[in-house]
Amino acid sequence: MSVKSTVHTVTYDLLRSLGLTTVFGNPGSTEETFLQNFPKDFQYVLGLQEASVIAMADAFAQTTRRPALVNLHSSAGLGNSIGNLVAAYHAHTPLIVTAGQQHRELLIGDPYLSNRDAANMPRPWVKWSYEPARAQDLPEAFMRAYAMAVQPPAGPVFLSIPLDDWNHPLEGPAVVRDVSRTYAPDPERLRRFAERITASRRPALILGPDVDRARGWQAGVELAERLNAAVYSPPLADRASFPEDHPLFQGSVGMSVKAIGDRLAGHDLVVVIGAEVFRYYPYVPGDILPAGTELLQITDDPAVAGAARVGDSLLGDALLSIELLTAMVGDGSGRAQPEPMPRRHDLPETERSPLTPDEVYATLSRARPQHAVFVNESTSTMAQHAEWLPAVEPDSFFATASGGIGWAAPAAVGVALGDRDRGVTRPVIALIGDGSFQYSVQGLWTAVQQNLAIVYVVMRNHEYSILKSFAELEETPGVPGLDLPGLDIASVARGLGCHAVDVTSTGDLEKEFILALESGATTVIVVTTQPEKTML
Template sequence: MAERSTVRSVTYDLLRTLGLTTVFGNPGSTEQPFLQDFPEDFTYVLALQEASVIAMADAFAQVAGRPALVNVHSSAGLGNAVGNLVAAYHGNTPLIVTSGQQHRELVPGDPYLANRDAVELPRPWVKWSYEPARAEDVPEAFMRAYAEALQPPAGPVYLSIPMDDWKRPLSGFTRVRTVSTRTAPDPRRLRAFAERLSASRRPALVFGPEVDRGGGWDGAVALAEKLRAAVYGAPLLDRASFPEDHPLFGGPLGLSVRTIGDRLAGHDLVAVIGAEVFRYYPYVPGDYLPAGTGLLQITGNPRVAAAARVGDSLLGDPGLAIELLLDLVEDGSARTAPDPMPRPRVLPPAPNSPLTPPEVYATLSRVRPADAVIVNESTSTMAQQLEWLPTTRSGSFFATASGGIGWGTPAAVGVALADRERGVRRTVVGLIGDGSFQYSVQALYTAARHELPVVYVVMRNHEYSILKSFAVLEETPGVPGLDLPGLDIASVARGFGCHAVDVETTEDLEREFKAALDAGTTTVIVVPTQPQKAML
């Protein structure tokens, strides 16, 4: 006898058609009617806390190049997830986040575990938030969620689904659609931008995360070389979009209004492609641009364009815009080549104890495989990471797009899972601070269960070092809670099933890292380090 067609069976058929057969989740009681008799052709990735669920799915979707499906629990689980949902929103990651709602019969009485004002809770960090009015509308809601998540600017969406909807009879759903994922820039305005770039005496290019997300890495290199323009990294990058060892690369712009303005001095025109203008933090007053400097912005996100404090914006896919600009701009070989970023790379004559972050990164630079991926959430040492471990390949650097911590540890899991699904073998290196590591440490369970080739290097400086740097800048002495004594990170990691070691010297670090490359599972290496004052 054939199985009765229900909202659940019809929805699963639609999910298969859309390629959404991996579900990231942490199950709750209101989600069980959706998850019951879980299909053998679907994969369920269990994370032990909803913040980790979102970050894993976020990184997975970025690497896999398609939306990821997330299932968390009602309002309580969704509340846990919101912190990393902010990162997915800022990173334009297409996620379909679902949660169960209480039984429709009970909802009017505000029952336990009801998702009160369900569509309001995840706002403003989703593009679309919806709870179907009827059970029969569930498949169509998924179809629209898929379209909303993918269409530019991509981003997370949310569906709240009453738990009794899944068993309602439904004959089928056939209105499967496809949507566009790229928008072309206005040709006339793009030509005007090209003319200004061609006429510039000393142009600068700032490539942001949208470029790498859109496959524009090679085009960015070609454009910089044709214009012979200096290239800077956009502030607080969550994806690198230009090889950081290239002779035209001048380093990061900085974080404050004053620092960025000073950094751009001497350039008569700055083209910001695929980035905000700018991600400012902290507030240090100054000129947004040096006198006499113009700014052009190309972004696929209208909110990012509208929020720019200076400059002229053009909406359109940055990768496509770069391809078109290559044919429109004039050759800049007559320009004087900009000075490359200085790389002092100074190490002490004798090793320190504890080690300094540059000593850790110098060691990793000798043993890191060329195709390794870096996921960085050691916020106080990112300048040293850039110096010693520059990103030289597309899709090989990831960081949080929101500034909140607790993203990096589970994101490394998502990268490794997506690589495995794509049939790609490469080591994922998670560079995590000891403070950051505590926010999503339960992600180690998922990494160990899936035997993922992730090597976490945790720098143990016994404090929230980045916050102490901000305390100096903001002149706020005596802030409590910035020290972190008594953490036994290796023991916790072993408890989750990982291989974990404490190391003290560069020789120990090199040996254990090499061993981790062949371990066939997840390794956590804990390195005591001296606090590093962040470059703000």
């Protein structure tokens, strides 16, 4: 007697054909019908809280450059995940996020665990959101979700699935479709851009996160060298897209209207590729662009192009656009060579107590292993990271794209799992502030359970340092809730199964960092540091 196919069997066959065999999740009663008889060729990555689950899947998808499948619990679990779903949306990460819904026959009465408006709940932080009208529509909904997630601009999508849909009889197989993941720029418009760039006397390139996502690192180097142009990183970049030790690299363009306008003074043309114009943080008024400066933007996201307050835009894949542009622009060898960015490598002879962030990063720089990937969520020390640990390879720097905290601790897990999935071995190092670490600390448990070699360096300055800098900028004295006394981070980490140590000197930090790299296990190093005033 043959076994009849169901929505469950047909959907799982579809997921196999799409390569979606890793499921990141935290199960609930409305998800168990999906997870029943979980196939042996699938992997379930358990996170202990839904925000951690989303961040793991986000970093996994970014690292593998494949969409990731997420399974959350009804409306409550989806609600827990929203903060990191915002980060995935801004990072253009293709995620297929699912959540269980109550039994269809109960929905009319708003039962316990139902999502009253499932399709609207995750908006606007998903590209598409849907609850199938019929159980038999579910495989087709998954196929559409996949297509929507991977097409540019890539991003998360959401499916709400009533728990009784999975056992519904259904003839298979599901229809499998293939869709384009890139598109080329308008050739005539690109030619006009190339003419304006060739005519520029002192151009500046700003290469954003989408360049690295599109595998455009080397292409960006070739374009910059052909133009002999200064290269900047955009404000608050969540990935690095240009070697930060390159002679043409000039550092970050800044974070405020005034800082960016001042930084770009002297350039007659600014070319922004794969980034927003601009991702501002503090409000410091000024001119968006200096007088006499023009701007060109290339992006695969129409919304990003539409939101730009200045300049002319062109829609196209970052890598294709850069390659085509490099072949069109004139040689820039006649332009004056930009002055190399000054780098400060001097520290006081006497070690501070507590250590300064510069001393911490300098120590890590001395012991930095080759081909390391860094995940950073120490908001007040990003400048020190850029100074002492410049990105020198593609896919080697990750940060949250949203500005919220609680992303990096589980994201490091996603990076390590993504490396394992694609057969790559490299050190994964997460640099996190003590405040950020509390938001998704449960991600450490997953790292331990998955036997991942991750070194977490937690800088313990006993406060939300970045917010104290903002309080000064905004002239708001007496703000409560900015101090963080009494956190025993190492003990919490040990409770989740990690090896954890507290250090107070550069010597101990270097020793423990090297031991952690050699151990092949998940290690948390807590280093006491002085608060850092951030220049905003």
